Amino acid sequence: MGDEPATKESHTDAIVELLFGLTERVRVHSEIIAGEFDLPLAQAAALLHLRDPIPMSELATALTCDRSNITGIIDRLEERGLVERLTDAADRRVKQLVLTRAGHRMRDRLHTRLYGDLLHTPGVTADLASLGELLATADGAAPQ
Amino acid sequence: MGDEPATKESHTDAIVELLFGLTERVRVHSEIIAGEFDLPLAQAAALLHLRDPIPMSELATALTCDRSNITGIIDRLEERGLVERLTDAADRRVKQLVLTRAGHRMRDRLHTRLYGDLLHTPGVTADLASLGELLATADGAAPQ
């Protein structure tokens, strides 16, 4: 991987650079939109995953973090009346996370704002166009 | 933007979905690699920006965060002997951030690991391939 021709090296390097750049732009965009709902990013990300009821552990998996983490995040969403913990009848260890009506409304509005505007953010648009070109001329993007 | 044909809607939706997915994968990948160097993500990101000397405020701009934030991050990197603060002779308010030799070594190794492996991460490879296809058939990706 280090003995590739220089042209290939800079080509994949450019893709990686764009990916990191896009990641940062997506993060900033998401933080701004989440801020409009007075939500920290982690709580907004959790809310998005709660369209249907799921157990705490499943949310932890979806967010790639520890279970102990979820407790605090859900605590804060619950305090705001957006989520409820329902004990699962089939396995009483499990808490099913269920959105309240207010939670559903906010989740849907958040989703709409987040998805609707991302592709119209100046930096993202430009980066995506560049990435598209690179991937089109790429043989190194998806090596098999 | 809400009155587009259904086909276009799902097309851009798929791109956005992929972008958020890629963002999460890049974050997880970066956290794992940073962990190999025993660095929290924020410190790793800072280190990557310090190839050449820059003032604190410029680093804050690069990381899209408040200046007060940088103080703590640089404190911890300095405690580990990776960075030094040099007072700028031309403007004595400014502190130029300069990597030590150990800092340079770690920054370069970090950069190599981070950039070298990203495109070989299974999920990233698959997502990029899908994104490439979508962008190739896309007229909605970079509207002007």
Place this chain on the structure above:
DNA sequence: TATTGTTATACTCTATAACTATA
């Protein structure tokens, strides 16, 4: 014994506001 979720703990990140030292 194993698993789900919580708690206690410790560290890091983050922004705001007030401060200092320089300009």
Place this chain on the structure above:
DNA sequence: TATAGTTATAGAGTATAACAATA
């Protein structure tokens, strides 16, 4: 007056380990 960086403060995220309830 304005700017660069710091400090104090407060809230949030994060993981580890130990724990209670349930399986």
